[in-house]
Amino acid sequence: MASTYTPIAxxxxxxxxxTVTFSSxxxxxxxxxxxxxxxxxxxxxxxxxxxxxxxxSLYSETTVNGNGSTTYSGRNSNASLMSxxxxxxxxxxxxxxxxxxxxxxxxxxxxxxxxxxFSFPSGEVGAFAYLYRSTSAINRIDFSVPTSTYAVGxxxxxxxILSA
Amino acid sequence: xxxxxGIMASQISGHLSIPAYxxxxxxxxSTAVSSISFTSIPATYKHLQIRGIGKPTAAGGQxxxxxxxxxxxxxxxxxxxxxxxxxxxxxxxxxTSNAYITYWSGSxxxxxxxxxxxxxxxxKNTTTRALGGHDLNGSGYILLRSxxxxxxxxxxxxxxxxxxxxxxxxSQLALYGIKG
Numbered sequence: 023m024a025s026t027y028t029p030i031a032x033x034x035x036x037x038x039x040x041t042v043t044f045s046s047x048x049x050x051x052x053x054x055x056x057x058x059x060x061x062x063x064x065x066x067x068x069x070x071x072x073x074x075x076x077x078x079s080l081y082s083e084t085t086v087n088g089n090g091s092t093t094y095s096g097r098n099s100n101a102s103l104m105s106x107x108x109x110x111x112x113x114x115x116x117x118x119x120x121x122x123x124x125x126x127x128x129x130x131x132x133x134x135x136x137x138x139x140f141s142f143p144s145g146e147v148g149a150f151a152y153l154y155r156s157t158s159a160i161n162r163i164d165f166s167v168p169t170s171t172y173a174v175g176x177x178x179x180x181x182x183i184l185s186a
Numbered sequence: 187x188x189x190x191x192g193i194m195a196s197q198i199s200g201h202l203s204i205p206a207y208x209x210x211x212x213x214x215x216s217t218a219v220s221s222i223s224f225t226s227i228p229a230t231y232k233h234l235q236i237r238g239i240g241k242p243t244a245a246g247g248q249x250x251x252x253x254x255x256x257x258x259x260x261x262x263x264x265x266x267x268x269x270x271x272x273x274x275x276x277x278x279x280x281x282t283s284n285a286y287i288t289y290w291s292g293s294x295x296x297x298x299x300x301x302x303x304x305x306x307x308x309x310k311n312t313t314t315r316a317l318g319g320h321d322l323n324g325s326g327y328i329l330l331r332s333x334x335x336x337x338x339x340x341x342x343x344x345x346x347x348x349x350x351x352x353x354x355x356x357s358q359l360a361l362y363g364i365k366g
Contacts, residue, residue: 026207026208026209026362027206027207052212052237052358052360053237082321082322082323082324082326083321084269084270084271084319084321084325084326084327084328085269085271085328086267086268086269086274086328086329086330087269087274088274093274094269094274095268095269095270095271095272095273095274095275095328096269096271096272097271097321097324097325097326099323099324100323123237123297123299123317125237125238125239125297126239126297126358129239129356129358131356132239132295132356133294133295135239135294135295135296135297135320135321136297137297137298137299137317137318137319137328139317148269149269149317149319149328149330150328151296151297151318151319151320151321151326151327151328152321153294153320153321153322153323153326155323183207183237183362184209185209185212185237185358185360185362186209186210186211186212186360
């Protein structure tokens with residue numbers, strides 16, 4: 023039987039680095055899913071991601087989240103990056119976990135729409151809807167920590183889902 | 187929402203088979219249609235998952251609904267938490283004739299992932315959960331929804347439709363089965 027849910031690549035950091043990249047992503051799947059568990063080496067930086075090494079202002083996002091006492095909803099428009107968290111960033115001890123769904127990522131007739139769910143027990147839980155206003159197939163994803171680095175042990179796994 | 191199963195992560199390139207997650211059927215819209223149905227769903231899986239993108243042909247915001255096994259009576263409940271970029275809002279829909287999945291706009295494609303849990307268990311009513319929404323670069327919604335179908339029958343048919351209008355060209359919904 024043809025594989026439906028396929029692990030494409032995994033990165034588990036053995037040394038700190040500021041960016042983790044999945045590149046040369048095959049366009050043969052229907053959806054992509056990324057699962058992350060992240061720590062920072064210092065501070066509480068806000069992690070981000072971008073697509074196809076594109077830093078133009080083609081990204082936007084809408085979020086809903088809560089931190090145990092307050093709920094939030096916000097958005098960013100015409101952005102050069104997409105956020106992975108909203109009010110809280112990474113820290114050095116408690117992993118931040120999230121799943122991002124890239125639906126129809128290789129469809130060149132539509133802009134790219136994505137969804138994520140994120141959480142960490144001591145701070146925040148929520149979700150995002152994203153839009154990348156490009157019809158290009160997604161072939162590269164860069165996860166970055168602009169003011170710090172990802173710590174040893176941070177993991178990023180890319181899956182491909184193939185529909186019938 | 188990823189399936190609740192052990193998923194291998196490997197540095198090995200190529201195609202490692204994960205037989206617990208199988209593609210059942212996919213519908214890709216070439217000409218606008220008013221509804222999309224998955225029929226004759228086998229009872230051999232533990233859970234179902236629907237993944238997709240879509241855009242209504244009607245202008246403005248539209249709800250994406252579903253009914254199960256052709257049941258259009260008042261047998262559904264839904265709850266939600268959503269954000270519209272300004273406020274986080276909780277709401278519920280009781281005894282409706284369909285369940286709520288997500289909220290889309292005729293201006294741009296949105297997406298969703300919906301789990302139908304323990305769908306073939308005839309000892310309990312059927313529950314669903316969905317993550318979905320859309321962003322329009324200045325507006326949009328992100329929604330977390332749960333649904334209840336007050337019927338213990340195994341789910342064999344899923345019918346998806348919008349509150350108004352049709353699914354536009356390039357909309358695509360795919361049904362997957364998760365073994366347990």
